[in-house]
Amino acid sequence: xxxxxxxxxxxxxxxxxxxxxxxxxxxxxxxxxxxxxxxxxxxxxxxxxxxxxxxxxxxxxxxxxxxxxxxxxxxxxxxxxxxxxxxxxxxxxxxxxxxxxxxxxxxxxxxxxxxxxxxxxxxxxxxxxxxxxxxxxxxxxxxxxxxxxxxxxxxxxxxxxxxxxxxxxxxxxxxxxxxxxxxxxxxxxxxxxxxxxxxxxx
Numbered sequence: 001x002x003x004x005x006x007x008x009x010x011x012x013x014x015x016x017x018x019x020x021x022x023x024x025x026x027x028x029x030x031x032x033x034x035x036x037x038x039x040x041x042x043x044x045x046x047x048x049x050x051x052x053x054x055x056x057x058x059x060x061x062x063x064x065x066x067x068x069x070x071x072x073x074x075x076x077x078x079x080x081x082x083x084x085x086x087x088x089x090x091x092x093x094x095x096x097x098x099x100x101x102x103x104x105x106x107x108x109x110x111x112x113x114x115x116x117x118x119x120x121x122x123x124x125x126x127x128x129x130x131x132x133x134x135x136x137x138x139x140x141x142x143x144x145x146x147x148x149x150x151x152x153x154x155x156x157x158x159x160x161x162x163x164x165x166x167x168x169x170x171x172x173x174x175x176x177x178x179x180x181x182x183x184x185x186x187x188x189x190x191x192x193x194x195x196x197x198x199x200x201x202x
Contacts, residue, residue, distance in 0.1 A: 078189045089176070090190055094166055098173060100201040101158050102180045103192035108143075108150040109182035115143055151178050 070085075077085035081096075089095070119140040126133040158177055162169050180188060193199075 079191055081190050081193060086190065089172075092170075094162065094170055094173065095176065097162065097165065097201050098158065098177045099180060099188075099190065100193055100199075101161065102154070102177055103185065103188070103194065104197055104200040105154060105181075106197055107154060107181040108147040109178075110185055112143070112147050112182055113184065116140065119143075147182070151181055154178075154181055 073085040074087065076082065078090075083091060083096075090099075119136055122136045123133055126136055155174060155177060159169065162173070185192060
């Protein structure tokens with residue numbers, strides 16, 4: 001304790017003279033931060049931000065422009081597969097793997113909508129022939145059952161691959177894969193990585 005005071009008292013200036021404590025404190029106060037400390041009122045005024053912008057019309061226009069740019073980025077990402085701007089439901093390596101697996105496979109579900117439209121037309125055309133109309137409806141239900149079975153087979157193989165590669169399957173992956181399998185290939189978003197079937201992910 002005494003040695004500290006002693007060393008402070010016996011410190012000297014560069015020219016060898018003793019240091020005046022009062023002058024040293026004044027020098028520190030002048031050069032400590034390089035600028036005077038602002039008053040409290042000035043600091044509070046600088047930190048205040050208006051809750052409502054002064055020009056609401058300009059703020060709304062800027063917000064709409066920002067939203068439009070975000071939608072455009074997302075649309076481009078859905079076309080190119082850019083992970084940075086994809087919607088949250090399509091992001092991540094698991095979802096990308098699911099998409100590539102479904103797109104590589106021939107799924108009965110991707111033909112379901114065109115077939116269903118044909119059968120709807122047939123039911124109108126055969127409305128005057130009850131027996132024939134009943135047969136058409138039975139065929140349509142048979143196709144529905146076949147597409148469900150095919151989707152189940154697709155999911156079993158995909159699930160085995162996901163567990164082997166990622167170890168666990170996030171919630172909602174089943175519905176994600178099945179819904180994509182029931183979409184027309186050209187209408188799927190994000191767009192398929194490969195143009196043709198048969199290219200499965202590793």
